[in-house]
Amino acid sequence: xxxxxxxxxxxxxxxxxxxxxxxxxxxxxxxxxxxxxxxxxxxxxxxxxxxxxxxxxxxxxxxxxxxxxxxxxxxxxxxxxxxxxxxxxxxxxxxxxxxxxxxxxxxxxxxxxxxxxxxxxxxxxxxxxxxxxxxxxx
Amino acid sequence: xxxxxxxxxxxxxxxxxxxxxxxxxxxxxxxxxxxxxxxxxxxxxxxxxxxxxxxxxxxxxxxxxxxxxxxxxxxxxxxxxxxxxxxxxxxxxxxxxxxxxxxxxxxxxxxxxxxx
Numbered sequence: 001x002x003x004x005x006x007x008x009x010x011x012x013x014x015x016x017x018x019x020x021x022x023x024x025x026x027x028x029x030x031x032x033x034x035x036x037x038x039x040x041x042x043x044x045x046x047x048x049x050x051x052x053x054x055x056x057x058x059x060x061x062x063x064x065x066x067x068x069x070x071x072x073x074x075x076x077x078x079x080x081x082x083x084x085x086x087x088x089x090x091x092x093x094x095x096x097x098x099x100x101x102x103x104x105x106x107x108x109x110x111x112x113x114x115x116x117x118x119x120x121x122x123x124x125x126x127x128x129x130x131x132x133x134x135x136x137x138x
Numbered sequence: 139x140x141x142x143x144x145x146x147x148x149x150x151x152x153x154x155x156x157x158x159x160x161x162x163x164x165x166x167x168x169x170x171x172x173x174x175x176x177x178x179x180x181x182x183x184x185x186x187x188x189x190x191x192x193x194x195x196x197x198x199x200x201x202x203x204x205x206x207x208x209x210x211x212x213x214x215x216x217x218x219x220x221x222x223x224x225x226x227x228x229x230x231x232x233x234x235x236x237x238x239x240x241x242x243x244x245x246x247x248x249x250x251x252x253x254x
Contacts, residue, residue: 012251014154047157087157118164125141125249126170133251 008039010124013049015136017066018059022134023052027070029132034077041128043074044121045083045113048136050093053083053113071110081113082120140171140211142247145180149198150190155183159201161251166209173247174205177216177240181223184215184230199231206233216240 011030015022030040045052057067074081083093088109089102095115099107109115125131143162147154158174165172176183188197205213214237215225237243244250 014252046161047154086160090153118160119168121161122164122168122170125165131249131251135252 004036006038007033007129008041008127009033010041010121010128010131011043012121012124012131012133013043013045013052014047015134016048016051017057019048020136022049022136023066023070024064026132026134027066027073029134030073030079040077040079042080042082042120042124043070044124045081045087046121047084047087048091049134050083050088050091053081053088053110053115054093054108055110056108067110071112075112082116083109083113084121085115085117088115139246139248140173141165141249141251142173142175142244144175144177144244144250144252145183146176146178146252148179149183149188150193150195155180156198156201158252159198159205162205162210163208166205169209172210173212173214173243174210175214175216175237175240175243176234177219179219179223181215181219181225184213184220184225184234186229186231202231214240214243 011026013022013026017023033040052067052070054067059065089098093109094104094107095109096107143158145155145158149155162172162174183198183202188199190197213234215234217236217238
């Protein structure tokens with residue numbers, strides 16, 4: 001088998017779970033990459049992709065729970081998961097400090113995801129050898 | 139070299155294009171080289187005098203005119219898409235470079251991103 005150079009990936013997910021295949025495809029890719037010895041530097045949720053970080057999604061028990069699967073995967077592999085703050089606040093996804101800032105009745109970010117700015121994506125493009133985008137597509 | 143952000147969605151109806159523009163501004167804010175390519179229905183971003191009061195949204199024209207000021211290196215428009223949507227220099231915002239080949243523009247950048 002030919003030797004392949006090991007890569008350090010930043011994954012960007014812009015498609016929402018249940019409306020698109022993006023979170024599932026990205027998770028399959030991330031698992032395969034790590035199994036092959038590559039590393040995943042970070043996962044950045046942008047646009048509709050931020051819905052993956054909701055702690056309030058509760059699909060029927062016989063269906064895959066993408067938010068739960070993703071958060072377990074991130075924790076087990078110590079990968080940082082970041083939801084873009086502007087995308088998140090537009091779509092009703094918030095953390096404790098933003099809840100206070102905007103005087104919202106609740107917060108719903110799922111651990112270990114955090115909310116941060118697009119600078120996290122910029123840093124990913126600089127720190128990683130590859131950046132892959134998983135879109136909802138249409 | 140640098141990043142090419144591709145906008146292939148029309149300016150209103152989804153937020154994908156606005157969020158793509160934010161990606162470009164963010165790179166520019168961190169002094170990373172970035173350019174924008176408008177293609178497909180995305181070329182409608184470049185139409186002059188957009189009137190948006192009827193849909194209760196802000197025109198994207200103002201955001202776009204800030205791009206070159208904030209350090210976005212170039213605005214490219216796919217020439218075939220412009221022809222398809224009836225866009226000519228007279229009815230387009232200023233500062234746009236026509237690209238006969240989008241593939242060639244992509245080749246000139248090390249990283250290409252779509253917002254969605």
